[in-house]
Amino acid sequence: MKKSLKLTLCALGFAIACLCAGLLLQTDTFSSKRPKYVFYFIGDGMSFNHILGTEHYNTAKAGASKTLRLNFTQFDTRNFVTNYSTSNLVTDSAAAGTALASGVKTANACIGVDPEGNKLRTIADVASELGYKVGLVTNVGINHATPSCFYGHTSDRFGFPKLVDDYIASDVAFVAGSTIMDMKSGPQDPKYKPTTTAELADRIRKAGIELSLDVDAAAKVSGKRVALVAHDKENKHVPYVIDRKGDEKHTLVNHTKAAIEYLSRESKDGFFLMVEEGKLDYSAHEQDAVTTFHEVNELAAVVELALEFAKQHPDETLIVVTADHETGGMVLGWDHYEIRMNVLTAQKCSAGQLTKIFQRMREEGVRDWAPYKKVLSDNFGLWSTVPVTKEEEQLLLHDFHNIFLKYGPMVDGLYNKNEFVIHHALRILNKHASLDWTSLYHTGTYIPIYVQGVGEKAFLECRDQTEIPKTIATLMGSQL
């Protein structure tokens, strides 16, 4: 045989071998089965330390000797990804949400558009094209950054009326959240006319969508699109989990149950359901660890609903749990190789709730430190179970007399403002637990992915969050 022919045959053999290996790898990574039911969970602002901190907190609270693991951290497929935006190494929820929904990096503040403002196709569009019904659930506004990245297109994440118009024009079958955000909930942009939540609710009703305030009734609506909200007259959010009285119907769990009931009944071709735990980001912006841990537990509670659903549909369900970015730069352990989570079990309500109690007392004319000190003791465990040093009390007294009683400035936690005296009381409590925060905003650290179900191993290939929706699209049998 001529040398050149031999070489050609060798090269051909090698090419065939490569092709076979490639095909084998592909069939291994992307199984032939396609997920009929896709659950996409996003913990807004949740990274490794919020999750691990929650597990340590739950363990301390239960007095357990072994770490109590959250359901999703026990998934077999786990990975971590980068999340920077095109405008900065630290992303905001709009650019990160766009990456998670469209698989494209964009600039901060952009929703469903690239940095030049060009409209992007989303995983929700892909799902609708394939016949899946789409549901979006959040415990913040239905037109807040994360949910709106699945239907909206604007370079201004605070263009809330425009995002409502985009939602109306979309194929989203079921949406649920705390409210419809109005023009007062973001920076006042002169481009938009002042618009209220009530006006936006009317706009949704006039489009023929069933706007419901009733969780049970919303789940039973047939043949119509549904928007379920806790408030349709004012831009008001549902309370933090830690502040619940116990009789609330509008919770992330109940809204997700309603979405699953509606989508299972209304679609024979499967569904795609995104659920955002959005209040987790709010509490992390406030550097409120215990409140954040309760929100992470809420995320685990909605993941549990998906796990129960998957038991009924074992070979047809895909569950992806991830985040958009990290909020607050949470540090587990700043003090001599120690974490003392049991210290945090004394906290009974959020910093925001305590700010409201303090302000009410001030309105009632209470000006002595002692009754305020008792409130801090009863709700944060300071002095009663957590020893407070003289210097620490001096700081609180300074805040109390020089700022709080004089109606001075407050700590801006982006979505909520807290009194300095409360913020510092919380810092003292966290410090005694050896837990700290390094940012009032987002950080650029890695974010986790946990996956269970059809095609889960494909997510091991993801290196950036843009690859997550692309992988879901491929598994569903399309491209993004």
Ligand SMILES: [Zn+2]
């Ligand atoms: Zn976010």
